[in-house]
Amino acid sequence: MNEQQWLKELLQRNGEDVKLSEKQIKILQAAIEMFAEKGYAATSTSEIAKRAGVAEGTIFRHYKTKKDLLLAIVTPTLFKSVAPFLAKEFVKEVFESQYQSYEDFIRALLRNRYQFVKKYLPAIRVFWQEIAFHAEIKEQFQRIFTTHVYQKFKQIVEHFQEKGELTAIPVDSVIRMTITTIAGFLLTRFIVLPDYDWDDEAEMERTVQFLMHGLSKKDGWFA
Amino acid sequence: MNEQQWLKELLQRNGEDVKLSEKQIKILQAAIEMFAEKGYAATSTSEIAKRAGVAEGTIFRHYKTKKDLLLAIVTPTLFKSVAPFLAKEFVKEVFESQYQSYEDFIRALLRNRYQFVKKYLPAIRVFWQEIAFHAEIKEQFQRIFTTHVYQKFKQIVEHFQEKGELTAIPVDSVIRMTITTIAGFLLTRFIVLPDYDWDDEAEMERTVQFLMHGLSKKDGWFA
DNA sequence: AATATAAGTGAGTAATCACTCATTATAGAG
DNA sequence: CTCTATAATGAGTGATTACTCACTTATATT
Numbered sequence: 001m002n003e004q005q006w007l008k009e010l011l012q013r014n015g016e017d018v019k020l021s022e023k024q025i026k027i028l029q030a031a032i033e034m035f036a037e038k039g040y041a042a043t044s045t046s047e048i049a050k051r052a053g054v055a056e057g058t059i060f061r062h063y064k065t066k067k068d069l070l071l072a073i074v075t076p077t078l079f080k081s082v083a084p085f086l087a088k089e090f091v092k093e094v095f096e097s098q099y100q101s102y103e104d105f106i107r108a109l110l111r112n113r114y115q116f117v118k119k120y121l122p123a124i125r126v127f128w129q130e131i132a133f134h135a136e137i138k139e140q141f142q143r144i145f146t147t148h149v150y151q152k153f154k155q156i157v158e159h160f161q162e163k164g165e166l167t168a169i170p171v172d173s174v175i176r177m178t179i180t181t182i183a184g185f186l187l188t189r190f191i192v193l194p195d196y197d198w199d200d201e202a203e204m205e206r207t208v209q210f211l212m213h214g215l216s217k218k219d220g221w222f223a
Numbered sequence: 224m225n226e227q228q229w230l231k232e233l234l235q236r237n238g239e240d241v242k243l244s245e246k247q248i249k250i251l252q253a254a255i256e257m258f259a260e261k262g263y264a265a266t267s268t269s270e271i272a273k274r275a276g277v278a279e280g281t282i283f284r285h286y287k288t289k290k291d292l293l294l295a296i297v298t299p300t301l302f303k304s305v306a307p308f309l310a311k312e313f314v315k316e317v318f319e320s321q322y323q324s325y326e327d328f329i330r331a332l333l334r335n336r337y338q339f340v341k342k343y344l345p346a347i348r349v350f351w352q353e354i355a356f357h358a359e360i361k362e363q364f365q366r367i368f369t370t371h372v373y374q375k376f377k378q379i380v381e382h383f384q385e386k387g388e389l390t391a392i393p394v395d396s397v398i399r400m401t402i403t404t405i406a407g408f409l410l411t412r413f414i415v416l417p418d419y420d421w422d423d424e425a426e427m428e429r430t431v432q433f434l435m436h437g438l439s440k441k442d443g444w445f446a
Numbered sequence: 447a448a449t450a451t452a453a454g455t456g457a458g459t460a461a462t463c464a465c466t467c468a469t470t471a472t473a474g475a476g
Numbered sequence: 477c478t479c480t481a482t483a484a485t486g487a488g489t490g491a492t493t494a495c496t497c498a499c500t501t502a503t504a505t506t
Contacts, residue, residue, distance in 0.1 A: 267463065268463080268465080269462085269463080269464090280466080283464085283465060283466080288464080288465080289464065
């Protein structure tokens, strides 16, 4: 894919393109690369300017502070990270037609998030590395998660529990196990062992099976 | 527990105590706290000195550079993180007497690592936050993991696969799923949602059951 | 072509950085 | 007590930091 295309896609919201000058794109690219490698605090604005091929003053013309530049990267990444759950009709679609089972839903979600991480990896690195250090980012994430992701996830899990597909353990536990299993795969695949000889299709299907065997209603499960 | 005791326990290796002056303990405590909160790069040595109640020069008398101070925290934490796997007789013990099943082994491991994280949380935060930014730490971790943890984990998993308790999916996948499930619980419990109303005993048992249902040999599993 | 607006520049600034070192305080040995 | 060694200090160092601003260049509008 075009080097600039993925950045523009990352930054767009509600389908509306953001206008970016050439230099602005260069700045964002350089910043993402360097923040991902060395971290926000260890990267100086002069280094970013150098790698972007612009004067240091240019950065501050577009972003009032260095932290504004970080947020310009991190905020869109946060929204894209939970994108499937932001759609209004999402839950309804899961219930009504799209997915016959929790397994189908999980499989689709895993594949979808796999493609997402593959595409935007550097920006995602920055997001997850910096969330530990910046209260604003953490609060924004918690707000989005509780109001959008958690609410909808809960409805979906309860739906499939009532249908008898999932065990009757607490919804929160099901959500936690689902998310940590999916995130655990993606983290191992792209961050911890990116050079391992992965058979992605097979490993994703194994992950789905692992999750479903772990969560399906069956004898022997107790809450 | 004594505020200084846990630090001394963290730093000791092979059961040998390390000699630490009062000021040195204060420095390490301050550094761990601040690195955990703001990150290594965003914490200045003058701030550490201030919080520790020592002169800035005192830090450099004990640690040649700021990075040496970081490594003095991170290296012992790394070793303690994988401590169960460093014992020579570990695999033999698992096979012979201690644990009759993979489930028993996993339950013991989870409880053990739960106590570990609870005890040394701030130092663990520093370790995991900084491993992304420092090649030395990452390399050290990979070396320890492949030579000690992975090798032994593999033997254990193969053992219980041969006994017919675990599915015949690739060993690496079993290890990955086991570790991400355990780490996923601990991460959620202590880092992501520490203020959630946890029933630790129940959630740990649920996690063990989830893992075992996900990994047990049964009809329907395919590799 | 004239004008207005925005984009880009880079030398300059005060603050802060990790680290040094000459000096002083402390403590145990004889 | 004196002597010696180590621990601790904090003012001082040059380098680097995020950010500013007077100025130049490019683009758009009339």
